[in-house]
Amino acid sequence: MTVLTKLHSDSHFEIRGKRERTSTHSFNSILIPSSSLDIFSWQESQSVTVRVSQKKLVLLEKMYLFRIKDDVIWFLEEHPFIVSTLFDAYFNIEEFFPLSKMMLEVVSDREVSDSHQLVIRIMTSLNAEGAFDKLTQLDEQWWLKANRKTDGMLGITLEFK
Numbered sequence: 001m002t003v004l005t006k007l008h009s010d011s012h013f014e015i016r017g018k019r020e021r022t023s024t025h026s027f028n029s030i031l032i033p034s035s036s037l038d039i040f041s042w043q044e045s046q047s048v049t050v051r052v053s054q055k056k057l058v059l060l061e062k063m064y065l066f067r068i069k070d071d072v073i074w075f076l077e078e079h080p081f082i083v084s085t086l087f088d089a090y091f092n093i094e095e096f097f098p099l100s101k102m103m104l105e106v107v108s109d110r111e112v113s114d115s116h117q118l119v120i121r122i123m124t125s126l127n128a129e130g131a132f133d134k135l136t137q138l139d140e141q142w143w144l145k146a147n148r149k150t151d152g153m154l155g156i157t158l159e160f161k
Contacts (some may be wrong), residue, residue, distance in 0.1 A: 052080045060104075063090045064120070067105035075106045075118050079153050082118060085146055089120055089156070092142045096134040100124045103159070117152070121159040131158050 057073060064086070066072040076083060086104075093102060101123045109115035124131045135158060143156060 052076050052083055056083060060086060063087075063102070065101060065103040067103055067121075071106040072104045072118070075116060079118070082150055082154050085150055085154060086120075088146060089143075089154075092146075093120065093122055093138065093156070096138045097122050097124055097126075097131075107155075117155050119155045119157055121157055123159045123161055125161045128160065131160070 057076070060076075060083070090102065093100075103121040103123060105119050105121060107117055107119050109117070122131075122135070126134070135156070138156070147154070
């Protein structure tokens with residue numbers, strides 16, 4: 001097994017092979033199969049196309065629930081630059097909502113055709129006031145800066161249980 005761990009000094013990830021048993025409940029690490037973070041690219045008509053590997057998708061499915069799996073996979077294939085932010089988001093959200101599941105969903109803007117956004121839904125049992133306070137803290141400490149890297153294609157919202 002390999003452990004994916006968020007480095008606290010910045011937003012990068014460290015991958016280390018581990019033989020001993022490691023808890024999957026830690027807020028800053030998750031167990032994944034070895035070699036799960038490959039990205040494939042190929043040359044096509046003078047341009048480079050980057051695809052999200054199946055192994056990365058499997059890892060994301062261990063971290064997030066997918067509301068409609070085919071839609072989420074399609075979106076990630078269209079916007080692979082968002083994948084690294086999704087890994088970072090998981091760890092940052094977990095710091096503020098440690099017992100909450102997270103779900104990915106593709107939403108469409110009905111007023112603009114062909115306009116889609118991937119949304120991370122934080123499924124929380126906190127009361128509304130407490131949840132919105134934590135979401136504001138997440139925004140101020142991480143999301144407002146990280147969102148610049150997503151070109152407006154990724155959003156974060158709350159879903160109450």
